[in-house]
Amino acid sequence: MRFSRLITKTMRRDPAEAETPSHRYMLKSGMVFQVAAGVYSYLPLAWRSLRKIEAIIREEMDAAGGQEVRMPVLQPMELWEESGRKQAFGDNLFTLNDRRRRPMVMAPTHEEVISLIAKAHVQSYRDLPRIPYQIQTKFRDEPRSRGGLIRVREFDMKDAYSMDADADGLDASYEAMAQAYRNIYRRCGLPAVMVEADSGAIGGRDSHEFILPASTGEDTILRCGGTGCGYAANLEKAQGVKPPQPVDEPLPLKEVSTPGVKTIAELCEFLGVPESRTLKAVFYSADGETVFVTIRGDLEVNEVKLTTYLKVKELRLASEEETEAAGLVAGSASAVGLKGIRCIMDDSVMLGSNYVVGANKPDAHLLNANHPRDFHLEEVADIALAEEGQPCVLCGEPLEALRGIEVGHIFKLGTFYSETLGVYYLDRKGNRLPVIMGCYGIGVGRLLAAAIEQNHDENGIIFPAPIAPYQVHIVGLNLGKETVSKEADALYQRLWDAGIECLYDDRVDESAGVKFNDADLIGLPLRIVVSQRSLRNNVVEIKPRAGEDKPVLAPLADVESTIHQMLSHN
RNA sequence: CGGGGAGUGGCGCAGUUUGGCAGCGCGCUACGUUCGGGACGUAGAGGCCCCGGGUUCAAAUCCCGGCUCCCCGACCA
Numbered sequence: 001m002r003f004s005r006l007i008t009k010t011m012r013r014d015p016a017e018a019e020t021p022s023h024r025y026m027l028k029s030g031m032v033f034q035v036a037a038g039v040y041s042y043l044p045l046a047w048r049s050l051r052k053i054e055a056i057i058r059e060e061m062d063a064a065g066g067q068e069v070r071m072p073v074l075q076p077m078e079l080w081e082e083s084g085r086k087q088a089f090g091d092n093l094f095t096l097n098d099r100r101r102r103p104m105v106m107a108p109t110h111e112e113v114i115s116l117i118a119k120a121h122v123q124s125y126r127d128l129p130r131i132p133y134q135i136q137t138k139f140r141d142e143p144r145s146r147g148g149l150i151r152v153r154e155f156d157m158k159d160a161y162s163m164d165a166d167a168d169g170l171d172a173s174y175e176a177m178a179q180a181y182r183n184i185y186r187r188c189g190l191p192a193v194m195v196e197a198d199s200g201a202i203g204g205r206d207s208h209e210f211i212l213p214a215s216t217g218e219d220t221i222l223r224c225g226g227t228g229c230g231y232a233a234n235l236e237k238a239q240g241v242k243p244p245q246p247v248d249e250p251l252p253l254k255e256v257s258t259p260g261v262k263t264i265a266e267l268c269e270f271l272g273v274p275e276s277r278t279l280k281a282v283f284y285s286a287d288g289e290t291v292f293v294t295i296r297g298d299l300e301v302n303e304v305k306l307t308t309y310l311k312v313k314e315l316r317l318a319s320e321e322e323t324e325a326a327g328l329v330a331g332s333a334s335a336v337g338l339k340g341i342r343c344i345m346d347d348s349v350m351l352g353s354n355y356v357v358g359a360n361k362p363d364a365h366l367l368n369a370n371h372p373r374d375f376h377l378e379e380v381a382d383i384a385l386a387e388e389g390q391p392c393v394l395c396g397e398p399l400e401a402l403r404g405i406e407v408g409h410i411f412k413l414g415t416f417y418s419e420t421l422g423v424y425y426l427d428r429k430g431n432r433l434p435v436i437m438g439c440y441g442i443g444v445g446r447l448l449a450a451a452i453e454q455n456h457d458e459n460g461i462i463f464p465a466p467i468a469p470y471q472v473h474i475v476g477l478n479l480g481k482e483t484v485s486k487e488a489d490a491l492y493q494r495l496w497d498a499g500i501e502c503l504y505d506d507r508v509d510e511s512a513g514v515k516f517n518d519a520d521l522i523g524l525p526l527r528i529v530v531s532q533r534s535l536r537n538n539v540v541e542i543k544p545r546a547g548e549d550k551p552v553l554a555p556l557a558d559v560e561s562t563i564h565q566m567l568s569h570n
Numbered sequence: 571c572g573g574g575g576a577g578u579g580g581c582g583c584a585g586u587u588u589g590g591c592a593g594c595g596c597g598c599u600a601c602g603u604u605c606g607g608g609a610c611g612u613a614g615a616g617g618c619c620c621c622g623g624g625u626u627c628a629a630a631u632c633c634c635g636g637c638u639c640c641c642c643g644a645c646c647a
Contacts, residue, residue: 012608014581015581015582016581017639092645140645146640151645406646442647446646446647512606513608516608532606
């Protein structure tokens with residue numbers, strides 16, 4: 001591509017609305033153009049890069065036993081009512097009516113349709129396993145789009161669905177997909193980390209996310225800082241070893257006056273006890289029911305874990321009205337003597353004794369509360385937020401925290417859709433059984449954005465070669481001189497003939513500085529400078545975008561081989 | 571949806587407090603000079619000041635209503 005013919009231009013100044021680096025550089029380099037909140041046009045540079053990512057995905061999906069299909073974006077609302085996901089998606093669902101006023105959905109994902117297809121085509125265990133996939137535009141009316149392509153409302157996703165006869169089959173398909181994902185990220189030059197993830201409301205046993213480390217990421221993961229065990233999980237799901245506390249002989253329960261004391265911090269200050277010697281009480285509204293949750297004072301409630309444990313759709317902190325209606329005394333509540341409300345206790349409470357707890361009346365607390373002597377709770381679960389520095393549950397090494405961007409997510413769905421939508425097969429013995437499904441997603445545009453988040457400097461993008469729009473940026477200087485422009489044009493043609501993708505800055509009137517800055521901004525792996533000065537010695541300068549290496553002076557005749565050598569080095 | 575910020579030539583902004591010719595820098599066009607890290611001169615083109623209403627002799631500016639975008643929180647690839 002000749003720079004002078006490109007439909008886009010680079011911007012000299014930073015676009016005002018972009019704060020995250022990938023957003024800023026994609027706008028500045030002319031890769032994308034925003035049309036509405038969370039809706040973008042992909043312009044030539046971005047589109048070439050996206051197509052490279054897609055090509056890698058296709059190869060790996062095909063190699064892992066996938067087969068590409070194409071399902072419709074436009075789908076009847078009926079189908080979403082049948083699966084119950086009209087409700088589940090709620091306002092996130094883009095909807096419209098057709099000319100006969102029939103409600104339609106712009107699909108956010110394709111479990112429903114793939115189930116219909118499976119229902120029509122899978123009748124026997126002989127028809128399994130199958131892994132159809134597609135790369136297609138999805139529509140989700142996100143409450144808030146952000147960060148350029150990081151989170152948008154219209155986006156391209158590779159979505160795959162596995163269909164198996166039994167749990168072993170699902171495990172095999174799942175592992176094949178996981179391996180395909182590892183290959184995809186590796187080939188894109190991106191060190192994504194596979195972490196355990198919350199599987200969400202619909203459930204299924206396993207779920208993993210692929211997180212690309214980046215400081216601007218929306219997700220936090222905890223991973224084992226040790227070398228051997230490899231434990232890594234999204235903070236929403238992560239476990240750590242909770243600091244054990246002394247389990248002393250139970251002392252007699254005793255009420256103390258604590259005027260004005262509401263928070264754990266105030267309580268510890270007032271009584272001179274450590275947080276781990278107190279129990280915190282938190283009240284939630286879970287699908288409308290007010291529930292009481294208690295956890296050791298030095299730990300925080302993980303609302304995702306709690307949501308999953310309760311198997312509810314909506315969890316939020318209870319309002320003052322709800323708290324009062326349930327007879328709870330905010331600031332002085334505890335499980336001691338509490339009746340008529342569902343209570344959940346974090347298992348950390350077991351690791352300690354003689355707690356300070358609320359007295360369930362204003363301005364009073366109890367000393368030396370012990371489980372189960374003073375309160376006996378049936379529902380005990382791990383609902384605590386794991387923390388950096390806690391020992392790994394597998395090997396005991398301290399956990400480390402890492403921010404990152406979710407660039408893929410895989411789920412073992414189980415039989416939810418098969419049973420809801422009627423996808424059954426006959427096994428060897430003639431039993432009618434639901435097909436076991438898994439689903440596997442990669443956000444293609446987000447992967448590009450994440451790649452830039454992770455690979456940039458103050459001057460612009462530093463593209464990993466496999467997903468760069470072009471491999472080489474030819475910068476022609478002194479192109480006003482016919483001798484130079486002829487050589488540069490010829491080299492450009494030669495490299496394309498040799499299969500090397502080039503962006504050729506053939507602008508005659510731009511200064512060298514402008515061209516260098518644009519090359520840095522766009523960030524192709526290699527920059528070749530063709531100038532009067534270099535041609536005098538029959539060489540061109542080749543310089544990698546990454547690193548501080550000095551340019552290589554390559555004789556004109558050896559340019560192709562030098563490029564190949566330098567690209568394979570990266 | 572809650573909280574914060576912003577809408578003025580293609581881009582970045584000033585002007586709004588105190589109403590009075592719509593400005594600056596970059597970019598763009600033409601000509602000339604320059605030519606290895608965002609050159610210079612001269613002459614130009616380009617605006618629904620987000621939209622609708624109101625106040626006023628007069629509104630980018632004041633009042634009322636609405637829309638859009640960005641950022642922070644609840645969701646997700």
